[in-house]
Amino acid sequence: xxxxxxxxxxxxxxxxxxxxxxxxxxxxxxxxxxxxxxxxxxxxxxxxxxxxxxxxxxxxxxxxxxxxxxxxxxxxxxxxxxxxxxxxxxxxxxxxx
Amino acid sequence: xxxxxxxxxxxxxxxxxxxxxxxxxxxxxxxxxxxxxxxxxxxxxxxxxxxxxxxxxxxxxxxxxxxxxxxxxxxxxxxxxxxxxxxxxxxxxxxxxxxxxxxxxxxxxxxxxxxxxxxxxxxxxxxxxxxxxxxxxxxxxxxxxxxxxxxxxxxxxxxxxxxxxxxxxxxxxxxxxxxxxxxxxxxxxxxxxxxxxxxxxxxxxxxxxxxxxxxxxxxxxxxxxxxxxxxxxxxxxxxxxxxxxxxxxxxxxxxxxxxxxxxxxxxxxxxxxxxxxxxxxxxxxxxxxxxxxxxxxxxxxxxxxxxxxxxxxxxxxxxxxxxxxxxxxxxxxxxxxxxxxxxxxxxxxxxxxxxxxxxxxxxxxxxxxxxxxxxxxxxxxxxxxxxxxxxxxxxxxxxxxxxxxxxxxxxxxxxxxxxxxxxxxxxxxxxxxxxxxxxxxxxxxxxxxxxxxxxxxxxxxxxxxxxxxxxxxxxxxxxxxxxxxxxxxxx
Numbered sequence: 001x002x003x004x005x006x007x008x009x010x011x012x013x014x015x016x017x018x019x020x021x022x023x024x025x026x027x028x029x030x031x032x033x034x035x036x037x038x039x040x041x042x043x044x045x046x047x048x049x050x051x052x053x054x055x056x057x058x059x060x061x062x063x064x065x066x067x068x069x070x071x072x073x074x075x076x077x078x079x080x081x082x083x084x085x086x087x088x089x090x091x092x093x094x095x096x097x
Numbered sequence: 098x099x100x101x102x103x104x105x106x107x108x109x110x111x112x113x114x115x116x117x118x119x120x121x122x123x124x125x126x127x128x129x130x131x132x133x134x135x136x137x138x139x140x141x142x143x144x145x146x147x148x149x150x151x152x153x154x155x156x157x158x159x160x161x162x163x164x165x166x167x168x169x170x171x172x173x174x175x176x177x178x179x180x181x182x183x184x185x186x187x188x189x190x191x192x193x194x195x196x197x198x199x200x201x202x203x204x205x206x207x208x209x210x211x212x213x214x215x216x217x218x219x220x221x222x223x224x225x226x227x228x229x230x231x232x233x234x235x236x237x238x239x240x241x242x243x244x245x246x247x248x249x250x251x252x253x254x255x256x257x258x259x260x261x262x263x264x265x266x267x268x269x270x271x272x273x274x275x276x277x278x279x280x281x282x283x284x285x286x287x288x289x290x291x292x293x294x295x296x297x298x299x300x301x302x303x304x305x306x307x308x309x310x311x312x313x314x315x316x317x318x319x320x321x322x323x324x325x326x327x328x329x330x331x332x333x334x335x336x337x338x339x340x341x342x343x344x345x346x347x348x349x350x351x352x353x354x355x356x357x358x359x360x361x362x363x364x365x366x367x368x369x370x371x372x373x374x375x376x377x378x379x380x381x382x383x384x385x386x387x388x389x390x391x392x393x394x395x396x397x398x399x400x401x402x403x404x405x406x407x408x409x410x411x412x413x414x415x416x417x418x419x420x421x422x423x424x425x426x427x428x429x430x431x432x433x434x435x436x437x438x439x440x441x442x443x444x445x446x447x448x449x450x451x452x453x454x455x456x457x458x459x460x461x462x463x464x465x466x467x468x469x470x471x472x473x474x475x476x477x478x479x480x481x482x483x484x485x486x487x488x489x490x491x492x493x494x495x496x497x498x499x500x501x502x503x504x505x506x507x508x509x510x511x512x513x514x515x516x517x518x519x520x521x522x523x524x525x526x527x528x529x530x531x532x533x534x535x536x537x538x539x540x541x542x543x544x545x546x547x548x549x550x551x552x553x554x555x556x557x558x559x560x561x562x563x564x565x566x567x568x569x570x571x572x573x574x575x576x577x578x579x580x581x582x583x584x585x586x587x588x
Contacts, residue, residue, distance in 0.1 A: 079198065
């Protein structure tokens with residue numbers, strides 16, 4: 001199945017991955033080639049077969065609702081790209097784009 | 098003191114340490130010296146923690162002097178750089194995490210530290226564990242110790258190469274679609290992917306959460322059992338950690354396979370299997386048969402043909418969600434010069450991720466997007482059910498299943514680097530095991546010649562969920578009857 005250039009750009013935008021012009025051309029070709037192999041799925045009859053999200057038969061694992069210490073703020077912020085007053089600093093989310 | 102300390106098995110080293118013939122400091126020094134000697138050529142390590150290692154070795158010697166003798170006390174290990182280590186950078190071989198220093202240890206690191214193991218360093222891998230050769234590392238490619246112009250396999254290629262080259266006595270890796278078993282086969286060492294749920298994923302940087310499992314690389318099956326004893330077990334911090342007992346995995350290594358029924362599925366002997374690799378596999382089957390097992394070739398797992406598609410829908414879908422966290426805000430690489438928050442995020446991910454990671458994120462985003470969810474993601478999950486059912490039915494009849502690990506031996510560096518599908522096909526025999534959540538092991542089973550070099554090949558042993566004991570029993574019996582695991586690469 002061949003992806004169009006527009007579809008590649010749409011997926012990249014959904015995934016928030018910036019691409020160069022060359023990237024778009026390359027990924028259009030490579031992703032289309034990979035999608036061709038997905039045809040193997042349509043050849044398998046799955047009528048009445050339930051989906052498996054997980055191979056372990058565990059459901060609703062519960063933990064006691066007890067407060068636990070979290071990581072110290074300094075330890076978490078040590079990896080922050082931009083920190084201010086003990087917080088992560090982010091560009092305004094709602095500014096015009 | 099033996100002159101080949103870096104090539105001791107854990108079991109052999111334990112004896113020397115306990116008899117005070119070698120100290121943990123001497124053993125660690127020997128491994129670090131070996132690393133200095135060969136890693137310029139092998140390039141297994143991203144970070145060498147030599148000072149920490151010597152301190153840990155000294156601490157181990159104090160525990161040994163106090164009379165303690167636990168299996169991993171004072172044993173040098175290499176850790177794949179996808180496993181979080183407090184205070185030691187954990188890069189996932191990605192620009193995105195090049196300077197990331199985790200504030201906590203993974204569960205398996207807590208376990209190894211408590212056991213007294215000595216971490217020599219963090220090993221190279223395909224970026225975020227996506228790949229089969231380490232060529233997707235953002236830093237450098239690891240070289241196969243048996244043929245330096247060839248790949249070690251991946252994604253845990255650094256851990257496999259370190260174990261094969263005597264740069265650690267054992268290593269940890271992670272396996273999402275074959276990332277332990279495939280490099281173990283290509284580097285001629287033992288590699289084990291435990292049953293999904295056996296080992297806590299707490300602190301394992303997530304790739305595909307329903308498929309990822311941590312496991313060991315070792316130079317003997319007994320050693321693999323020893324490491325599994327240390328790292329398996331329930332951990333409340335991983336909701337998919339299985340509430341099952343951890344048996345002593347060394348207990349069933351009897352060398353005897355009498356009474357065991359073993360199946361060989363025909364879908365794992367396709368035309369694409371290289372003839373020399375097929376011959377090595379058939380020879381291994383004969384060996385297993387001679388140990389008393391009843392081997393049956395009349396087994397079919399028909400959904401196997403769709404496993405590659407199932408995997409490349411499910412794993413990228415999970416990855417696209419897991420890797421959404423790399424937004425340049427909380428940690429990791431961050432582009433700051435864009436005109437808006439969205440541009441910063443897009444540029445962060447553009448520059449921070451390599452091509453394979455971008456391909457998989459986009460593939461997963463597509464498979465989960467409106468209009469394609471039913472055709473791809475849901476359909477793949479249904480086929481996943483069929484793949485598991487076929488294995489379940491086979492294990493009603495057989496105690497273990499044997500297959501080749503890879504269709505070819507190690508390929509040349511660069512040979513498949515620009516052909517994603519060709520690269521994906523090198524994992525066709527290992528992917529179904531993760532899809533079904535089974536335990537799988539790769540054990541050295543012979544060599545094939547290419548360009549005048551001897552290249553290792555592996556035998557894959559599968560068992561039903563949580564029956565690692567049978568898998569290890571088969572691997573151990575086969576190993577004891579052969580000499581393949583004793584060969585060393587000439588470096």
